[in-house]
Amino acid sequence: MNRDEIFNGLARRPNVQVLVIGGGINGISVFRELALQGIDVLLVELNDYCSGASAALSRMVHGGLRYLENGEFKLVKESLEERDRLLANAPHYVSPLMTTVPVFDVFSGVGNGAVRFLGLTRRPSRRGAVVIKLGLSIYDFLTRRRAAMPEHSFRGKKRTFGLWPALNPDLIASATYYDAQVSHPERLGIELLKDGVAAGEHAQAMNYAEVVHDGKGLTLRDTITGRSMPIAPRIVINATGGWIDLTNREILPPTTGQAPLMGGTKGSHLMIDNPALMEALGGHMLYYENEDGRICILFPYLGKVLVGSTDIRVDDPGTVRCEADERDYILQSLAFVLPDIRIAPEEIVFQFAGVRPLPASEDSFTGRIPRDHFCTFVEPAGSPPVLCMIGGKWTTFRSFGEMASNMVLERLGRRADVSTATRPIGGGRDYPRVQRAWKKALAARSGLPLSRIDALFSIYGTDAAELAEFIAAGKDAPLADSAHSVRECIHLIRSESVEHLDDLLLRRTTLAVSGHLSLDMVDAALDVLAAERDWDAAARLAERQRFLTLLAERHGVSEATLVSRSTDRSILCEPTAR
Numbered sequence: 001m002n003r004d005e006i007f008n009g010l011a012r013r014p015n016v017q018v019l020v021i022g023g024g025i026n027g028i029s030v031f032r033e034l035a036l037q038g039i040d041v042l043l044v045e046l047n048d049y050c051s052g053a054s055a056a057l058s059r060m061v062h063g064g065l066r067y068l069e070n071g072e073f074k075l076v077k078e079s080l081e082e083r084d085r086l087l088a089n090a091p092h093y094v095s096p097l098m099t100t101v102p103v104f105d106v107f108s109g110v111g112n113g114a115v116r117f118l119g120l121t122r123r124p125s126r127r128g129a130v131v132i133k134l135g136l137s138i139y140d141f142l143t144r145r146r147a148a149m150p151e152h153s154f155r156g157k158k159r160t161f162g163l164w165p166a167l168n169p170d171l172i173a174s175a176t177y178y179d180a181q182v183s184h185p186e187r188l189g190i191e192l193l194k195d196g197v198a199a200g201e202h203a204q205a206m207n208y209a210e211v212v213h214d215g216k217g218l219t220l221r222d223t224i225t226g227r228s229m230p231i232a233p234r235i236v237i238n239a240t241g242g243w244i245d246l247t248n249r250e251i252l253p254p255t256t257g258q259a260p261l262m263g264g265t266k267g268s269h270l271m272i273d274n275p276a277l278m279e280a281l282g283g284h285m286l287y288y289e290n291e292d293g294r295i296c297i298l299f300p301y302l303g304k305v306l307v308g309s310t311d312i313r314v315d316d317p318g319t320v321r322c323e324a325d326e327r328d329y330i331l332q333s334l335a336f337v338l339p340d341i342r343i344a345p346e347e348i349v350f351q352f353a354g355v356r357p358l359p360a361s362e363d364s365f366t367g368r369i370p371r372d373h374f375c376t377f378v379e380p381a382g383s384p385p386v387l388c389m390i391g392g393k394w395t396t397f398r399s400f401g402e403m404a405s406n407m408v409l410e411r412l413g414r415r416a417d418v419s420t421a422t423r424p425i426g427g428g429r430d431y432p433r434v435q436r437a438w439k440k441a442l443a444a445r446s447g448l449p450l451s452r453i454d455a456l457f458s459i460y461g462t463d464a465a466e467l468a469e470f471i472a473a474g475k476d477a478p479l480a481d482s483a484h485s486v487r488e489c490i491h492l493i494r495s496e497s498v499e500h501l502d503d504l505l506l507r508r509t510t511l512a513v514s515g516h517l518s519l520d521m522v523d524a525a526l527d528v529l530a531a532e533r534d535w536d537a538a539a540r541l542a543e544r545q546r547f548l549t550l551l552a553e554r555h556g557v558s559e560a561t562l563v564s565r566s567t568d569r570s571i572l573c574e575p576t577a578r
Helices: 003-012 025-036 065-070 073-089 110-117 129-142 157-163 185-197 241-251 275-281 324-337 394-411 435-446 450-472 486-495 501-508 519-533 537-555 559-573
Strands: 018-021 041-044 094-103 153-156 173-182 203-206 209-213 218-222 228-231 235-238 265-272 285-289 295-301 304-308 348-356 373-378 386-391
Touching: 003 203, 003 218, 003 228, 018 025, 025 041, 025 185, 025 203, 025 386, 025 394, 041 185, 041 209, 065 073, 065 129, 073 094, 073 129, 073 173, 073 394, 094 129, 129 173, 153 157, 157 173, 185 203, 185 450, 185 501, 209 241, 235 241, 235 394, 241 348, 241 386, 265 324, 275 295, 275 304, 285 324, 295 324, 304 324, 324 348, 348 537, 373 394, 386 394, 435 450, 450 486, 486 501, 486 519, 501 519, 501 537, 519 537, 519 559, 537 559
Parallel strands: 018 041, 018 235, 041 203, 094 285, 235 386
Antiparallel strands: 094 173, 153 173, 209 218, 218 228, 265 304, 265 348, 285 295, 295 304, 373 386
16 A cells, blocks of 8 residues: 555546545445455545544444334344454454443333334433333344344342442342444454455555545545645545535535535543452443433443543534543443442543534434434536445444445446455454464464464454564564564554554554553654654654644643653663662
């Protein structure tokens, strides 16, 4: 995925069949689908891949239990099918998640749930045991043939407190069911992208590039080098999620009138480092209602606890961040379900927010906006048709990409010959049944210690083999005191289109979101990236400041916090006085 090679190739053949705008999970999915069908396709992303909503999901891969009361049975069925496919196709990143629902009464929500289902009210309400039991029974029924995970179970108050003594004492019971979680969603997006690019020279992708209509036609501009060129696709796919309407204004002829298609809502999350909170969860996710009826989640993630989320309408998806009132709301919800646990401000080690790409809606209650997905064509005069991918949730990216691909193939007079339903993704390929034997063989082949192979496999799955061979081919060293190494980062930079420090530290690795990132790690990673990109001192300094500003403004991590993490680690590493 070399920028110059891609741009030079497009200069020779600008008339691509399909141009995909948007490198989030849905754009990457449809790109992969078309690439595997042999379509001449180009993907263009304004920022980095999976840097928008696809980096801000709740890390759940789920059927959408609460969508049942909206009557979205088709979506729930599809989501559960895609969840089970991801468990099989990406076992290195997607794993079962035991989920427990605290129950506070028996009949609450029965009447209100019925009238909500009929569309007679928008008001949220608490859900009692009867409503929860019905929903989980439907969940089990929809997955009965695959039986990928156990059926749900109910337990009374005594047994519940025996397992979770820190829960709100007002509850009367609990229910446990299984969904799934994704550990490295941005990495999974990169692996899907590489799968598409590997299909052949007909499939190309560029991050940090934009497409605009200059009054005569479409122009592609590389924002890294400043190069630009005209581009003439037969069909455009607008897969920019919450940015769809903004993108249409840039790529459609100025005279085109287009009603708004999107109406996204913001969801914010906190990463918390609190041992008592971690212990209270007992390895489960708590899926609970706050006192206002808003669904919240709380589960172990990357050694910390992930808590979320909010659901707030936004106008500009490019400026979203977790605000102070949202942090207060999330912490209040946590205090409701686990009243004796207190969270200190410094225990919030990271925060993030993203925009759910929902269809335009005037509904006053955001929880009632449909979560389903669909595609619609915009047919501007004198320009290629634009297929807009509306809605969508992370779990259903494959089926949504397949839907959009099939609509484009029909326009092109083609049909799909390759199915991705059972196609393994990246490091999920050839996933070993006996991991220990696989790891030992790779350690012997590469000469790396088994402990290093363990670490690589935990992040990259079977793609660890490629990493291990690259690392072993040269002199390596740890990246500061992180679990990553210098040559590992060099490989990521060279093979995964890393252009900025946040690409490496927020998305190709989980150093930032996990709360492990220190200033020493930042500077060590910057040294590697600057050397690979041949930056001078001024460029290096500008990149450092850019990243530290982004980290503080968008994720609540100040430079002082990074310094303190470096200091704490240096104290821990000092030899004991004798």
